[in-house]
Amino acid sequence: QLLGNQKNTGSDYVDFAVINNQRNSRSAVQTLRTLMDRRTRMSVKELCEIDDLATSLVLDPLLGFRTHKMNITPLPVTPCWDKLKEALVQFQHTHDFNSISEALTVGELAGNYLTSLGSHCQELLRQHVFQYLRAFVLDSGFKIESCDRYSSETNGAKVTSTRHWFAGQRVEFLLGSTAKLSPVDSPVLRPGVNDFSVMYSTRKCCVLLYLGPAAFINHDCKPNCKYLAAERNIVVVEVIRPISPGEEFTCYYGDGFFGDKNEMCECYTCERDGEGHFKYRGKQPHSETTKDTVSQKYHLRERYLCHHREKSGPDSHNMGSLEVLIFSVLNLAITCCKICCKILFSSCEVSLILE
Numbered sequence: 001q002l003l004g005n006q007k008n009t010g011s012d013y014v015d016f017a018v019i020n021n022q023r024n025s026r027s028a029v030q031t032l033r034t035l036m037d038r039r040t041r042m043s044v045k046e047l048c049e050i051d052d053l054a055t056s057l058v059l060d061p062l063l064g065f066r067t068h069k070m071n072i073t074p075l076p077v078t079p080c081w082d083k084l085k086e087a088l089v090q091f092q093h094t095h096d097f098n099s100i101s102e103a104l105t106v107g108e109l110a111g112n113y114l115t116s117l118g119s120h121c122q123e124l125l126r127q128h129v130f131q132y133l134r135a136f137v138l139d140s141g142f143k144i145e146s147c148d149r150y151s152s153e154t155n156g157a158k159v160t161s162t163r164h165w166f167a168g169q170r171v172e173f174l175l176g177s178t179a180k181l182s183p184v185d186s187p188v189l190r191p192g193v194n195d196f197s198v199m200y201s202t203r204k205c206c207v208l209l210y211l212g213p214a215a216f217i218n219h220d221c222k223p224n225c226k227y228l229a230a231e232r233n234i235v236v237v238e239v240i241r242p243i244s245p246g247e248e249f250t251c252y253y254g255d256g257f258f259g260d261k262n263e264m265c266e267c268y269t270c271e272r273d274g275e276g277h278f279k280y281r282g283k284q285p286h287s288e289t290t291k292d293t294v295s296q297k298y299h300l301r302e303r304y305l306c307h308h309r310e311k312s313g314p315d316s317h318n319m320g321s322l323e324v325l326i327f328s329v330l331n332l333a334i335t336c337c338k339i340c341c342k343i344l345f346s347s348c349e350v351s352l353i354l355e
Contacts, residue, residue, distance in 0.1 A: 044181055046124060047209055048072045049070075049072065051070065052075055058129060063157065067155065070194045092137070142160065144157055150266055151266065157216045158216065160249065161247050161248075164242070164244060171249070175234055175235065178209060178210050178233045180207070181207040181208060197210045214227070224247070225237050225238060225241075225251055250268075
C-alpha cells in the first residue's frame with residue numbers, strides 16, 4: 001500500500017496534510033516539530049541513496065545543476081527539471097507540504113522507480129525531502145543557494161540566512177542526518193569521489209556518514225555557527241555570532257583541513273585578513289612545497305583523506321578507504337583531545353568540535 005493511502009497509526013508516518021490545516025502559525029510550527037521528532041534512523045546505504053534522491057528531486061532542479069552525490073547505486077531517471085522546478089516554485093508560494101511531497105515521492109513527478117519503492121523507503125524519502133523543502137520556505141530562516149567562490153567547485157552550494165539570528169539560537173530546521181559506518185561499509189566510500197562528508201565521534205567512538213541540508217554549510221576561520229549532536233542520529237546547528245539576512249552560515253572545519261595551518265583556505269575571513277590562500281596572492285611562496293600546495297585546487301571534499309594517506313606511508317595503500325579514514329580521524333581526535341577536553345567530530349569534509 002502506498003504511503004499516500006495510509007493513515008497515521010502513531011508510527012513513523014505523519015500525514016503532511018495536517019500542516020496545511022493549521023491556520024495558526026504557532027500550531028503549524030509545533031506540527032512541524034512533531035514531524036521532525038518522528039524521523040526514522042537510516043542505515044549507511046539508505047542514507048546514501050535517500051540523500052541522492054532527495055537532492056535530485058529538490059535541490060538540483062531549483063539550483064539548476066547537479067549537486068554532489070554519494071553514487072553508491074545508479075540514480076533513476078528523474079522527471080524533467082522544468083516540471084520539477086515548476087512544482088517546487090508553486091510550493092514556495094503555497095507551502096503545501098502534502099501536495100509537493102506526494103508529487104515528488106509517489107505522485108506524477110515521482111516516476112516508476114520511486115512509486116515502486118516499499119512503504120519504508122518511501123517514508124524515509126518523504127522525511128528527507130521534507131528537510132530539503134524547508135530550505136525553500138521563508139520562515140525557516142535559511143535557504144540553500146549556488147556558490148562559485150571556491151576554485152575547485154563549479155557546482156558548489158552554500159546555506160544563507162533569511163532572517164536575523166543571535167548567539168545561542170538553534171536553527172531548528174537546518175539539520176544533518178548521520179549513519180554509523182562500520183568495516184562492512186568500506187566499499188561505500190571511494191577516496192576523492194564520495195568521501196566528502198564523514199565524521200568521527202569520540203562521544204560514540206565511531207565513524208559517521210553525514211548528509212542532509214546542514215552538510216552544505218561551508219567553512220570559515222571565524223565561523224558564525226557550530227554543530228551539536230542531537231537525538232535520533234541528527235546534527236543540529238547553533239549560532240555563535242549574530243547573523244544577518246543574506247549572510248552565509250559557516251562552521252569551522254579544523255586547523256589543518258586546508259593544508260598546514262589552513263594555508264590553502266579561501267574563506268571570507270582569510271580573504272579579508274590576507275591569510276590562507278590569499279596570503280600568497282601576488283607573492284612568491286617560500287618553498288616549492290608551499291607553492292605546489294597553494295596552486296592545487298581547493299579540494300573541499302577529498303583533500304583531508306588524501307593528505308593523511310600520504311603522511312601514513314606506503315602501507316596505507318594496502319588499507320581500505322574506510323580503514324584509512326578511521327586511522328586518519330583517530331590520529332586527529334587524539335591530537336585535539338590533548339588540547340581540549342571537548343567532543344570532536346572530524347571528517348573528510350569537516351573537522352567539527354561538538355560541545
